[in-house]
Amino acid sequence: MSGPTSPPPAVHVPVMLDRVLALLAPALADRPAVVVDATLGLGGHAEALLAAHPQLTLVGLDRDLDALSRSAQRLSPFIGRTHLVHAVYDQMPSVLAELGFEHVDGVLFDLGVSSMQLDQAQRGFAYAQDAPLDMRMDQSQGLTAAEVLNTYPVSDLARILREYGEERFALRVAQAIGRERRVAPLDSTARLAELVRDAIPAATRRTGGHPAKRTFQALRIEVNSELEAVEGAIPAATAALRVGGRIVVLSYQSLEDRIVKQHFAALARDTTPVDLPVTLAQSGPQLRLLTRGETATEAEIEENSRAASVRLRAAERVRLSA
Secondary structure (H helix, E strand, O other): OOOOOOOOOOOOOOOOHHHHHHHHHHHHOOOOOEEEEOOOOOOHHHHHHHHHOOOOEEEEEEOOHHHHHHHHHHOHHHOOOEEEEEOOHHHHHHHHHHHOOOOEEEEEEEOOOOHHHHHOHHHOOOOOOOOEOOOOOOOOOOOOHHHHHHHOOHHHHHHHHHHHHOOOOHHHHHHHHHHHHHHOOOOEHHHHHHHHHHHOOHHHHOOOOOOOHHHHHHHHHHHHOHHHHHHHHHHHHHHHEEEEEEEEEEEOOHHHHHHHHHHHHHHOOOOOOOOOOOOOHHHOOOEEEOOOOEOOOHHHHHHOHHHOOOEEEEEEEOOOOO
16 A cells, blocks of 8 residues: 655746736737746746747846746746846846847836745745745845844844834834844744744734734845845836837835836826927836736635735836937
């Protein structure tokens, strides 16, 4: 008699896949187009795009070497139509220049921590399982979360928790971390989660999910310089689009979404002086907004809980900058 079988691995479900495909399709269909998947991850969106558009060439970027390896296997049926590059998305201009692409037809960002990184407990992104405090998306370089927690001044920790985690009790949490590390270095996700829980008033802990959620988000953003990368990458991506090209961005927290929203709004604005009766060609909008912050449907959230916090923004390039 055979022994018990292990359950099949969980299937990676790309967030808002059908909507992403529909928004990018007008820029990619029935032509030799180029699309950049700036956050390749496990390649779910990329695979669907390549399957839907037989003439498409895909440039896939990811800072995570493990993700690149896994997506390369997934996208192996499309070999010859893919360029997979180990890079952070704000390095897009240099990657495209090296590949010889002056303009592209589409860009996709699926921001934040990936499903694979969350599911691998040893990466230290999740507070639900004990693991070393790493949190690096690119484990080949950079400071770990443990190094941040054990070396940053308490005032800097409080600022990070307040700005990146929007944590109301940032100073209390930072001071608790300071006291803890004087006894022994802080190196465990479980210990950090416990420390945060104890630092936050009991009445506040009863609502809003796990009390350590905001601290873990803030540390992850600091370790990976996520907001700085987004601030550089979104303008670079819109600049790379040809006229008629489209960009789609999936964000999972308000700080990233605000950066995207503000940049799109600035390029969608007519800057013609108000006293002129007609729009000047060089002052008209560069982008046409296609969405204004869509969320996932209840049905998708029920099927894929990671879609619960997503906000999708998309735009089409209508004019090149002067």
